[in-house]
Amino acid sequence: MHRVLVIGAGPAGLAHAFWRSRDPRTEVVVLEASDRPGGNVLSERRDGYLCEWGPQAVRPTAAFEELTAALGVEDLLVPSRPSVSRRWVGRRGRLIEMPSGPGGFLTSGVVSLPSRLRAIGELFVRSSEGAVDESVADFVARRFGKGMVPLAGAMVSGIFAGKVEDLEMRSAFPAMLDIERESGSVLKGMAKRAKARKARGESSKPSLVTFDRGMDGLVAALCGHVAPRCEAPAQRIGREGSRWVVELASGERVDGDELVVTVPAWIAAELLGDVDADLTAELAGIPSAPIVNVYLGQDRDAGNDRLRGFGFLLDQSEATAVLGTIYASELFDGHAPDGKSLFRVMLGGARHPGVLDADEQVVRDAAAAALVSYGRAADEFDFVHTVRIPRAIPQYVRGHGARMERIDARVARHPGLVLAGNSYRGVALGDQLGRPTPLDVAEVA
Numbered sequence: 033m034h035r036v037l038v039i040g041a042g043p044a045g046l047a048h049a050f051w052r053s054r055d056p057r058t059e060v061v062v063l064e065a066s067d068r069p070g071g072n073v074l075s076e077r078r079d080g081y082l083c084e085w086g087p088q089a090v091r092p093t094a095a096f097e098e099l100t101a102a103l104g105v106e107d108l109l110v111p112s113r114p115s116v117s118r119r120w121v122g123r124r125g126r127l128i129e130m131p132s133g134p135g136g137f138l139t140s141g142v143v144s145l146p147s148r149l150r151a152i153g154e155l156f157v158r159s160s161e162g163a164v165d166e167s168v169a170d171f172v173a174r175r176f177g178k179g180m181v182p183l184a185g186a187m188v189s190g191i192f193a194g195k196v197e198d199l200e201m202r203s204a205f206p207a208m209l210d211i212e213r214e215s216g217s218v219l220k221g222m223a224k225r226a227k228a229r230k231a232r233g234e235s236s237k238p239s240l241v242t243f244d245r246g247m248d249g250l251v252a253a254l255c256g257h258v259a260p261r262c263e264a265p266a267q268r269i270g271r272e273g274s275r276w277v278v279e280l281a282s283g284e285r286v287d288g289d290e291l292v293v294t295v296p297a298w299i300a301a302e303l304l305g306d307v308d309a310d311l312t313a314e315l316a317g318i319p320s321a322p323i324v325n326v327y328l329g330q331d332r333d334a335g336n337d338r339l340r341g342f343g344f345l346l347d348q349s350e351a352t353a354v355l356g357t358i359y360a361s362e363l364f365d366g367h368a369p370d371g372k373s374l375f376r377v378m379l380g381g382a383r384h385p386g387v388l389d390a391d392e393q394v395v396r397d398a399a400a401a402a403l404v405s406y407g408r409a410a411d412e413f414d415f416v417h418t419v420r421i422p423r424a425i426p427q428y429v430r431g432h433g434a435r436m437e438r439i440d441a442r443v444a445r446h447p448g449l450v451l452a453g454n455s456y457r458g459v460a461l462g463d464q465l466g467r468p469t470p471l472d473v474a475e476v477a
């Protein structure tokens with residue numbers, strides 16, 4: 033029997049194990065450090081509120097749809113309410129609704145009129161290759177004008193919790209560069225893609241989905257097919273002849289023909305120290321940013337329009353460590369008790385890493401203050417809960433693409449070794465679920 037060792041039972045490890053174990057000639061062993069599978073996907077229920085630690089929802093990408101179909105759990109999926117298409121951005125102390133189309137954009141106050149006109153002028157900006165490590169800020173300035181960079185910064189912090197001037201365009205948003213290359217203009221290309229989606233009947237699909245019990249429904253579904261060994265932290269990885277050997281903290285050794293390492297890059301760097309020092313150095317160079325989630329619950333204020341929709345993101349120059357807020361109970365039913373609202377305020381990121389160590393009261397006060405001042409929420413909360421995630425989101429900073437090329441070259445020297453997970457090519461959950469290409473077993477042997 034061909035044995036595949038998977039280290040880490042987060043979404044990447046579980047999905048990888050699920051797909052590989054469909055081949056009856058393959059035995060898959062999943063080793064997980066913590067006492068539960070799921071990694072950053074954790075749905076915690078408290079006092080009738082559903083607090084998601086990681087993803088609040090997932091975009092139903094092709095990989096996600098293929099996986100849920102293979103798992104047979106499509107009927108457990110819950111679409112987001114249509115109102116989540118409403119999004120807000122906080123600038124200069126107030127919330128402005130994000131316009132939904134170019135017409136609305138021109139009349140909105142989301143940025144100054146000259147900046148809006150310049151942004152629409154993107155249609156006529158000649159396509160020119162940016163630097164290979166062009167930052168997201170430089171890309172936005174090149175295509176849409178400098179006036180759009182703060183808005184892009186707010187949107188980027190909602191995905192990467194990162195700095196728009198540090199993140200690398202080709203690694204963080206490769207699809208945008210493809211669109212620019214194909215159509216000569218991002219706006220033109222996006223309009224073309226939207227039209228094609230409509231023609232395929234895809235525009236009526238929900239933009240986000242969750243599971244009936246919360247995002248950990250995905251973990252439960254995967255664990256119906258894959259049985260990870262929890263509380264089995266890998267401590268060292270070695271090679272003995274053609275076999276991979278993983279030494280656990282308990283001293284036990286597990287061996288296999290292939291090794292799929294899905295832990296975050298900084299942990300992979302520690303584990304692979306004996307295998308390849310150059311690879312280890314590259315992996316250790318991928319930074320990550322912390323997130324502090326503060327969940328606030330209160331009576332639902334049905335008359336407050338600012339608290340309807342997906343939530344708000346703040347311009348990175350606002351004087352707060354708050355990145356934004358998801359209106360969790362507006363996205364899906366059942367995430368708050370009847371008559372209540374649940375808000376998930378996120379703080380920290382690459383710009384405010386110090387918030388990770390701030391006092392509990394300081395963090396809670398900052399979260400509540402942002403919700404009250406931007407969303408005009410009532411200043412009384414009957415539910416407050418905080419979760420701190422030290423190395424939450426990998427940062428694809430400038431040079432990440434070149435680093436990935438070096439990592440690929442090092443990995444290619446070690447037959448049977450695979451690196452997967454969100455440290456490398458896609459931070460979102462949906463990016464971790466694709467069907468892996470099985471390695472050529474003859475090549476591995």
Ligand SMILES: Cc1cc2nc3c(=O)[nH]c(=O)nc-3n(C[C@H](O)[C@H](O)[C@H](O)COP(=O)(O)OP(=O)(O)OC[C@H]3O[C@@H](n4cnc5c(N)ncnc54)[C@H](O)[C@@H]3O)c2cc1C
Nearest residue numbers: 040042043044065071072086087265266424453454460461
């Ligand atoms: C605050 C936050 C919000 C997010 N929001 C969204 C969102 O809205 N939409 C979206 O698509 N994505 C979101 N994500 C990203 C999503 O959670 C990740 O893409 C996904 O969890 C990555 O999966 P993974 O398996 O690569 O890593 P992880 O989830 O980090 O899993 C890695 C696993 O490896 C285990 N491990 C670590 N060390 C060892 C060891 N030595 N031995 C064995 N096992 C080990 C860990 O315990 C863990 O279970 C969010 C993430 C965070 C943190």
